[in-house]
Amino acid sequence: MTSTQLSFKDKIKKGLKDFGPAFFIIGYVVGTGSVTSMVVSGANYGLSLSWALLLSCFFTYFLLVSISKLTIVSGDTLMYNFKKAFGKPVTIFIIVALLVSIVSSVIGVMGVVAEVTMEWISVKTSISFLNAPAVSIFFICLLIGLFWTGKHENFIKAMSIMVGFMALSFIATSVMVVKETVTNISDFFPELPHGDNSGLVIAGIVGTTMAGVCLASRSILVQEQKWGIKDLKTENRDAMSSMALTFFISLAIMISATGTLYFQGIKVNDATDMMSALGPWAGDFALTLFTLGIIGAGLSSIFPNLLLFPWLIADYTGTERNMKKPLFKALVVIVALSGAIVPFFGGKPVWILIASQALSPFVMPLITLFLIILLNKTEVMKEYKTSIWMNIALGATLIFNIYMLYVALTGFMGYF
Template sequence: MDTSPPTFASKLKKKIKDFGPAFFIIGYVVGTGSVTSMVVSGAKFGLSLSWALLLSCFFTYFLLISISKLTIVTGDTLMFLFKKNFGKPITLFIITALVVSIISSVIGVMGVVAEVSMEWIAVKTSISFLNKPAIAALFTALLIGLFWTGKHENFIKAMSVMVGFMALAFVFTSFMVIKESGKSIVDFFPELPIGDNTGLIIAGIVGTTMAGVCLASRSILVHEEKWGLNDLKKENKDALSAMVMTFLISLAIMISATGTLYFKGTPVDDATDLMAALGPWAGDFALTLFTLGIIGAGLSSIFPNLLLFPWLIADYSNTPRNMKRPLFKGIVVLVALTGLIVPFLGGKPVWILIASQALSPFVMPLITLFLIILLNKSQLMTSHLPKLGMNLALGATFIFNCYMLYVALVGFIDFVH
């Protein structure tokens, strides 16, 4: 029997494994959608909408620990519990809403990735035979090929490293912006203009942080980790780590955009406008760094999106998540192909992506309400019913989600008109 003390590498590997679900959330949330929403928000409104980011991270924490506890105590995943307790029609409605969010996100993300990549190629190279459809087709084929062969883990790790570099670049840029802008902190919080897609951007910020799909997948990940009642403290720490990191990185992106775009009055209408947010720290390298980061964030967030639809089906039917099933393979390919819509047919990927994030608030009040009901069912939770403080927190989360639903509705009406 080996009694030698564990090495630093083995300790680090165990820590990373313990916080697997947290890294999934951070990697999924802090992706192209988050970068786009935070940059557009900072460019248009400074830090005036940072309250939406703070509150969405705060309330998402309570949703994460509640969903995890429900999964651990009952041994069942979220959509299966919804079906068993509230019926098939309403559960299928929730899944349909989540699938619409998944597909619209893939459409928007691939549009942004193709546009940013094309800009880098045009500026940095002399290649003339590539265009946005060709780039999107290449990335889509890569993702489908990686899924089909099952050799995607190292690719996702490489993409995560690229996202990490971009996140660090935004953190450095945010410090530089605050130090060198010559503005007081009050100037970072200007008064909001009337209209100007404010509601849609607020809903996008909340939707990318409190993502319904991400919350549903939390239950699946906790189930796969085989966490038990002894792991509740670990699960709480995991959820807290995920939300704190998500808030800090997202805030850094918003601060960077405020200093580099808002104070200069630079609008963000196209994906290529996002690149200027890294200008002060990275200089001429900003274009390359941002392009690599957006490609990494985009592909590493599209890949889980390809898997989430089959995961939801398996969750609903309480069957193994066997991704080799022909049905699941077909679904993955179809979802991946939707990413070609914007590059081939045109459109504003920035606003398509923000709109896709803003869809999440439409289903969150229902998910939160069902979660509160299930957590307070004594036959389900036995001796693990939530205390008064948790019920109050979830009640406040429900009210916040209802308000965000109203904001999203108004935002979409204003956007259409």
């Protein structure tokens, strides 16, 4: 009996270990940036931009599979492979571009977290001495303290549980919206208004799903899992499950926002405008549930962001990812402190966050092109060169990324 129980536990542990990278992808992608992009899209455009979500999840799957295979076969991480094959300058350019995405994401996420938290405090409590800068400093110090002491695993798990509750709430709300709506299904897909700047939102949806930073970290996580050639099927299944869950959770958020905000004529320009998105299902508890979910999603996505720049440096140099190095500790603190910019100096955190997600398409065509070249190099892939079907899929992904670069450029020009 005991041996059977141990065997069952071992199977569960192995399953969780095998899907570790998938959980990281889901936890990183379905964060405050994703919630914000999907809520803004649903509130302002209904489900008219859901095609961008579907295609970005579809093409990201091929990128995840390809990056994982490259890492497994070559034994090297993505940035190190880029440096060896294409030289230092272009690889440094990609890392700097990813750094801009990391920092801008931290700025936007903490701005949203602070604004939502302050709204909850003003509505639900009588506390009057707190403000957004104080709230942001508290959360920043908490994250730095957890990193410094190394006691972050249980905290991240707790944050993930909060995000899970919010995700389930959005799923329940989306079911209620579809079930109880008195409008035609076509009303969920309104025609986009002429001259409206939907390009930035489209780029934000794609950028938060097909995040360049997330794809680069995928290579690192696969290496840490110590996956080999025999694990290629596991890696494939892991990538598929992560993208399927990402799509369904993100779509549920978009549907919820369509039913609760778009049909009510409520546009989202500030973080507080998003707080009604869970109204039908959660009732009076919606404000608290959304706040807890945003805090959980925000902190659980900021923490990996703090680690990603040191990870990328270690990836580039091919050295050990020792986060106790003074340089890495200093970089973590600097990136964390950037989160105080919006609370202290002002700005619209919702649009700053969407703009930060929309930066990802600027570097994705280059990453995709380099990936295609490496996957077809015999000296890198040996007998495991990519198939013709995967080449076709990656070629389509490259075309999609080039188009998204154009959409992002026009979106930024239209906004500014």
